[in-house]
Amino acid sequence: xxxxxxxxxxxxxxxxxxxxxxxxxxxxxxxxxxxxxxxxxxxxxxxxxxxxxxxxxxxxxxxxxxxxxxxxxxxxxxxxxxxxxxxxxxxxxxxxxxxxxxxxxxxxxxxxxxxxxxxxxxxxxxxxxxxxxxxxxxxxxxxxxxxxxxxxxxxxxxxxxxxxxxxxxxxxxxxxxxxxxxxxxxxxxxxxxxxxxxxxxxxxxxxxxxxxxxxxxxxxxxxxxxxxxxxxxxxxxxxxxxxxxxxxxxxxxxxxxxxxxxxxxxxxxxxxxxxxxxxxxxxxxxxxxxxx
Ligand code: SF4
Ligand code: SF4
Ligand code: SF4
Numbered sequence: 001x002x003x004x005x006x007x008x009x010x011x012x013x014x015x016x017x018x019x020x021x022x023x024x025x026x027x028x029x030x031x032x033x034x035x036x037x038x039x040x041x042x043x044x045x046x047x048x049x050x051x052x053x054x055x056x057x058x059x060x061x062x063x064x065x066x067x068x069x070x071x072x073x074x075x076x077x078x079x080x081x082x083x084x085x086x087x088x089x090x091x092x093x094x095x096x097x098x099x100x101x102x103x104x105x106x107x108x109x110x111x112x113x114x115x116x117x118x119x120x121x122x123x124x125x126x127x128x129x130x131x132x133x134x135x136x137x138x139x140x141x142x143x144x145x146x147x148x149x150x151x152x153x154x155x156x157x158x159x160x161x162x163x164x165x166x167x168x169x170x171x172x173x174x175x176x177x178x179x180x181x182x183x184x185x186x187x188x189x190x191x192x193x194x195x196x197x198x199x200x201x202x203x204x205x206x207x208x209x210x211x212x213x214x215x216x217x218x219x220x221x222x223x224x225x226x227x228x229x230x231x232x233x234x235x236x237x238x239x240x241x242x243x244x245x246x247x248x249x250x251x252x253x254x255x256x257x258x259x260x261x262x263x264x265x266x267x268x269x270x271x272x273x274x275x276x277x278x279x280x281x282x283x284x285x286x287x288x289x290x291x292x
Contacts, residue, residue, distance in 0.1 A: 001040070001064055002033035003057040004084050004123065005050025009075035012140035013047070019147035026154050045070040045153050048132075051077040051084055051277065052124045056117035065130040070158075072149065076139040078126040080236040080244075081277025083139070085123040088276050089268065091284045092121050122283035134158045139234035139274060142220055163239050166213040166231055170222035172203040177255050185255050192229065204230040205255055210270065214251035215244050236275045243279055245271025 002010070010033070014020060023029075030041045040063040048071060052058050065071060076082045087095050096119070101109040126132060136149055152159045167174070176185040186208035192198060195207060204211035204225065212233035213225065224231045237244040248271040272279055 001031070001046055001048045001060060003048065003050030003061065003078070003126070004053035005075065005077045005082070007033075007049070008140040009049040009077075009138075012138075012143050013074075013146055015143035016147040016150065017143075019150045023150050023154065040064055040067050042067045044068070045072065047072045047074045048078050048126050049074050050126075051081050052120070052126060052129050053084060053087075054117040054119045058120070058129060061126060061129055070133045070153070071126075071130065072158075073126045073132045073135040074146070075141055076137045076234055076236045076274045078132075079135045079137040080275035081123055081125045081128075082274055085125075085275070085277035086269070086273070088122045088281075088283050092119060095119070121285045123277050125277050128278065136161070137217060137236045138220060142223075145219060162218045164218050165238050166216045166218045166220070166222055166225075166235070167203075169218045170203075170213055170225045170231075172225055173201055174203045174206065176206055177203070184257055187257065189256050198228055200228055205252060208256065210252070210256075212244075212248060212270070215241065215247040215271075232270070232273060234274050237278075242275075244275045245279060245281075 027044075030043055031037060031046075040060060046064050046068040048061065048064060050057070052061060073079045077084060081088075090098075096111045100106065100111045103109075127135060134149070136145055138145065148159045162168075185206055188208050189210055190208045192204075192209055195209070198209075199207060204213075209230050211225065211230035213222070213231045215237060216231055216233045217235040217238045219235055222231070233244060233248075237247065241247040245268070268276070268281075272281065277283070
């Protein structure tokens with residue numbers, strides 16, 4: 001099932017190679033987002049990609065929960081709201097005006113109000129709307145994790161998910177940050193391109209570069225630090241720390257001058273890029289009603 005998502009999770013599903021072939025042989029695939037069938041049939045298991053952003057998403061998801069024995073939230077949009085959830089920073093009328101009237105490429109724009117599903121006031125993760133049986137985050141989830149999920153599903157069981165943060169599976173050295181000391185380990189927060197040279201062995205935080213590893217769920221094999229770039233948090237928060245942005249500040253406050261981050265980094269776009277809808281930050285309607 002495809003809700004508000006970019007279809008990247010579907011591409012990762014296709015990347016599972018042999019695993020998807022085994023599913024095709026062993027299972028009866030009764031529905032896909034590109035099939036002509038528009039009804040949501042009964043199914044043993046449904047994988048849902050994307051967040052809930054409009055009334056049609058919500059309707060389809062309710063039918064999925066009713067008709068499926070097992071529902072899997074596939075990908076960070078489904079699990080935590082994802083990048084599209086950043087629209088929760090703004091009211092719906094602001095979003096519509098910006099998207100349909102104000103963008104530089106728009107001429108004589110019109111805000112659509114008929115014939116298309118109406119956007120909800122805010123974006124919600126799948127898990128905020130229905131109970132799910134399994135949540136596999138990642139933007140997109142790694143193909144080998146999806147393969148394990150499919151193999152388990154064919155055997156009638158779902159795999160265990162890792163629960164630690166990304167630093168657990170990152171091989172970069174942490175030295176100074178583990179020693180008790182009064183000062184910061186680095187006086188500045190820098191972007192990767194501001195370093196004369198990136199040390200490929202040393203933890204990014206120890207080089208003064210913000211890395212989301214401490215606040216992000218493991219499971220991708222620390223792809224970005226392995227490729228010499230800091231983690232941006234696409235697996236979303238660990239199960240114990242749903243609040244990814246606050247956890248970021250909490251994790252680095254004694255290591256780097258956290259105040260500098262407020263000036264140098266896009267704090268919301270960094271700390272909440274993938275999980276704003278499930279954070280404690282109020283949604284636009286909640287701000288109006290004074291909730292949270
Ligand atoms: S989780 Fe990432 S890859 Fe999957 S639908 Fe959302 S934006 Fe696309
Ligand atoms: S903070 Fe980043 S670079 Fe450092 S150990 Fe964690 S994931 Fe690796
Ligand atoms: S290292 Fe971070 S940003 Fe990169 S794929 Fe893994 S979780 Fe996503």
